[in-house]
Amino acid sequence: MTVTRPARFGLRAAALGYLALLLLLPVGLVFEKTFSQGLSSVWASLTTPSAVSALWLTLEITVIAVVANTIFGVICALALVRGRGRGRWLLDVAIEIPFVISPVIVGLSLILVYGTTGWFGKWLVGHGVSVIFNPLGMILATVFVSLPFVVREVAPVLREIGTEQEQAAATLGASRLQTFMRITLPSIRWGLAYGVVLTTARALGEFGAVLIVSGSIAGRTQTLPLLVDTRFYAFNSAGAYTSGALLAAISICVLLIMTMTAPSKRRI
Amino acid sequence: MAISLHNVHKRFGDFQAVDGVSLEVPEGSLSALLGPSGSGKSTLLRLIAGLEQPDQGEIVIGGDPALGIPPQRRGIGFVFQHYAAFKHMTVRSNVAFGLTVRRRPKAEIRERVDELLGIVGLSGYADRYPAQLSGGQRQRMALARALAVKPRVLLLDEPFGALDANVRAELRTWLRGLHDDLGVTTLIVTHDQEEAMEVADQVVILRSGRVEQAGAPSEVYKRPANDWVMGFLGPVSRIGESLVRPHEVSLSLEPEGDAVESMVSRVVHLGSQVRVELELAGGGGAHAQLTPAQADELELERGDIVYLKHAPAAVAVSA
Numbered sequence: 001m002t003v004t005r006p007a008r009f010g011l012r013a014a015a016l017g018y019l020a021l022l023l024l025l026p027v028g029l030v031f032e033k034t035f036s037q038g039l040s041s042v043w044a045s046l047t048t049p050s051a052v053s054a055l056w057l058t059l060e061i062t063v064i065a066v067v068a069n070t071i072f073g074v075i076c077a078l079a080l081v082r083g084r085g086r087g088r089w090l091l092d093v094a095i096e097i098p099f100v101i102s103p104v105i106v107g108l109s110l111i112l113v114y115g116t117t118g119w120f121g122k123w124l125v126g127h128g129v130s131v132i133f134n135p136l137g138m139i140l141a142t143v144f145v146s147l148p149f150v151v152r153e154v155a156p157v158l159r160e161i162g163t164e165q166e167q168a169a170a171t172l173g174a175s176r177l178q179t180f181m182r183i184t185l186p187s188i189r190w191g192l193a194y195g196v197v198l199t200t201a202r203a204l205g206e207f208g209a210v211l212i213v214s215g216s217i218a219g220r221t222q223t224l225p226l227l228v229d230t231r232f233y234a235f236n237s238a239g240a241y242t243s244g245a246l247l248a249a250i251s252i253c254v255l256l257i258m259t260m261t262a263p264s265k266r267r268i
Numbered sequence: 269m270a271i272s273l274h275n276v277h278k279r280f281g282d283f284q285a286v287d288g289v290s291l292e293v294p295e296g297s298l299s300a301l302l303g304p305s306g307s308g309k310s311t312l313l314r315l316i317a318g319l320e321q322p323d324q325g326e327i328v329i330g331g332d333p334a335l336g337i338p339p340q341r342r343g344i345g346f347v348f349q350h351y352a353a354f355k356h357m358t359v360r361s362n363v364a365f366g367l368t369v370r371r372r373p374k375a376e377i378r379e380r381v382d383e384l385l386g387i388v389g390l391s392g393y394a395d396r397y398p399a400q401l402s403g404g405q406r407q408r409m410a411l412a413r414a415l416a417v418k419p420r421v422l423l424l425d426e427p428f429g430a431l432d433a434n435v436r437a438e439l440r441t442w443l444r445g446l447h448d449d450l451g452v453t454t455l456i457v458t459h460d461q462e463e464a465m466e467v468a469d470q471v472v473i474l475r476s477g478r479v480e481q482a483g484a485p486s487e488v489y490k491r492p493a494n495d496w497v498m499g500f501l502g503p504v505s506r507i508g509e510s511l512v513r514p515h516e517v518s519l520s521l522e523p524e525g526d527a528v529e530s531m532v533s534r535v536v537h538l539g540s541q542v543r544v545e546l547e548l549a550g551g552g553g554a555h556a557q558l559t560p561a562q563a564d565e566l567e568l569e570r571g572d573i574v575y576l577k578h579a580p581a582a583v584a585v586s587a
Contacts, residue, residue: 167319168352170339172366173417182369186356
């Protein structure tokens with residue numbers, strides 16, 4: 001489509017204006033509110049014991065959820081695209097469940113299963129494993145809500161690259177593992193990277209499901225989003241903005257690392 | 269190595285892709301599997317490669333039964349219609365792939381890749397990516413990649429099908445030369461009879477999963493096994509009960525002997541030849557291929573009545 005110069009300028013202004021109003025302005029204000037308190041109070045607010053604990057717990061849960069969903073996501077995408085089984089449509093639908101169900105319901109359903117009176121929880125508690133109000137439950141909730149991203153990013157790429165390169169590798173003597181490592185994985189790497197970024201962002205920011213299963217116990221089962229919430233309702237809005245800004249900064253860093261490394265190596 | 273197939277069957281759902289095929293590809297030959305789309309020729313090639321498993325039958329490569337042996341260990345080189353280039357690798361890494369996965373020493377790989385790039389005429393392109401090559405170059409790269417592991421047999425699936433007509437003609441001649449130099453038993457799948465005739469020692473004509481005829485190109489052209497083969501190998505006209513080639517008929521302005529009366533419906537000048545389209549008196553159409561000199565002599569125009577008969581050299585198949 002050819003667009004005249006003024007029209008192109010107008011389009012660009014409209015797109016940027018929309019983004020500025022809806023995205024940049026609100027997020028920018030969080031940072032503005034944070035740093036208007038002065039650096040020393042920002043530092044103090046970030047280093048309280050519950051804030052430090054929340055940061056580490058958030059990172060820990062995110063790393064575990066991202067690793068789990070990356071491995072599961074690739075396997076699942078392979079099963080969806082390359083599989084021949086009849087149950088594939090069921091898998092396809094099941095993967096969408098975390099997208100369509102409210103995180104609050106995810107939290108409640110985990111309590112039904114793993115709570116002390118839940119049907120699996122009773123047995124687990126009997127064996128010394130508590131899930132609800134513990135980091136384990138928070139990990140399960142986070143894995144659940146961030147599950148579809150890698151599958152949804154990788155599956156279309158797999159479909160697009162087709163099977164010819166993999167077959168060619170087989171005829172050239174490559175084992176299945178060699179073919180996966182040398183052909184399939186490099187071919188899907190950008191889709192996979194984007195899926196990982198989305199999973200990370202979702203895992204970092206998850207609130208509803210984690211709130212229900214964690215009980216938001218300061219210093220023990222409180223992640224950064226839960227800390228922001230607690231501080232906000234305790235009339236510590238400066239502290240809430242500070243933790244919020246940290247959370248946003250982590251997500252933006254992940255996104256920047258991804259966008260800065262991707263295009264320079266993109267040759268396909 | 270020779271390839272031999274015995275009574276091979278393959279079905280996909282309700283579709284019988286290969287229906288009892290037996291054939292021999294002699295050692296060192298270049299054979300073509302020729303047929304229209306859906307005739308099972310690509311499936312047959314993929315069965316030989318081990319990319320598909322037959323429902324029934326035997327496949328023997330170089331004296332060894334191939335069934336149950338995965339493609340990795342069949343000693344084959346396979347070239348795909350759409351190149352199957354490894355897009356994220358340079359030309360050098362593409363060609364080296366088979367040797368890299370076999371963990372050959374680096375120096376040996378480098379030497380072999382340089383040698384092959386020289387053979388296929390891509391010496392200056394080692395550090396490029398497939399996206400930076402033309403279609404013909406990509407296919408030559410794919411061929412070098414397949415040859416790098418010294419396959420016992422080379423299997424080419426419509427290797428020139430995605431290329432422009434002039435590049436296709438050029439690569440075809442080049443492939444024949446390459447085969448004569450290397451002597452690797454080669455089986456090429458094509459739907460283009462001209463390509464098969466030009467490049468192969470042996471042509472195997474397939475239809476609906478069965479072998480209709482196999483033989484040297486001149487043999488199948490001169491002595492087609494049936495009407496279908498004759499029609500598939502080139503244009504034909506039906507005169508009475510016989511099928512004839514358009515260049516093996518004669519036209520005259522006066523009735524003579526058993527010549528069939530017909531009316532000229534169109535005269536098409538194609539440079540080195542003139543095609544005369546005819547409506548036969550008994551119904552049906554035919555066409556005759558004349559030299560420009562013959563056409564000038566007859567001065568044919570639309571609506572003229574002419575008499576059509578087999579030229580003495582005509583090949584006729586009675587129906």
